[in-house]
Amino acid sequence: MDLIVISFLFAFAQIVVELIMQVIATRTLKFFDFFSWKTMILDFLFRWLVLYVFYAIIYFVIGFQVVDMFGNIIVFTSIFIGVVLVSIYGYALKPIIIFRDKKLSRSTNHEKTYQDILFGNKIYIHTKNFNNAYAIGILKFAKGVILSNELVEKMSPDELKGIIAHEVGHLKRNHIFKLYLAFVVAIAIGYFCSVYVFPITFAKLPIHEAFQHAIKGGIFYGVPIWIISSLTQRVLEYEADAYAGTLAGKEHIIAALNKLDEMSGGKVSQGNLAYPTLEQRIANILKS
8 A cells, every 4th residue: 555655646746846847947837738637647647557566566576664665775766767767658658648639630731741851750730729839759659740720820831841840850859868868867866865965764753854854855856857957958949940940941940930939929039948048049040
């Protein structure tokens, strides 16, 4: 029973941390653009199952006592590996669930129109209106470009070509996998700090001390995830922009970014830790 509860809590905590990172990155309190409760529930159940199976194997093979597990380094090792395993699902297998969303439909017409820049990648149109496009997936059979219906309707063919080329750049340059590696590095830093720098224990402690340990854990893991993932994303955005400029033409990606800025009410111009400002992105494209 303890293993079920522990794996449940860690799966739930991962979902919460990802949502918090989403809020920090977008500076708005909302779910990601193509969020669905069905996808979220399936995502959580899969994480829970993977973590439960992993911890059960650790328990039966190594035989640590669940009651005292938080006082043992092997537990932090199992947590680290468990998180990494579940993260592989999030980056590699979760797109399979997303692509099965009824609000998404594959657009063979757009694939034919832009076949010269797709390199076999698929295009999906989401019925929900949001001013963005996404490249998701690592595995060949489970990756593609997602466009919002609003982008398709309001952008010119050349502007849309620039957007698609940018997302294809993410896929061709293996940026999704690189983001996964950045996440693993961040988790490893959190693990090292929580075990060797300022050891965290959840043994039977007074409430105020347990709370202090929980805060330290949040800092050790949350801050590296936020900073490393955001800075990695920033570098990859520059690289995808340059790739799009070469593939579709610099004028097309610049026009697309300007249009996207207009549609988003200036959010592209502002930028953030994970995304350069519009001025910085255009300067990067012109010099590449």
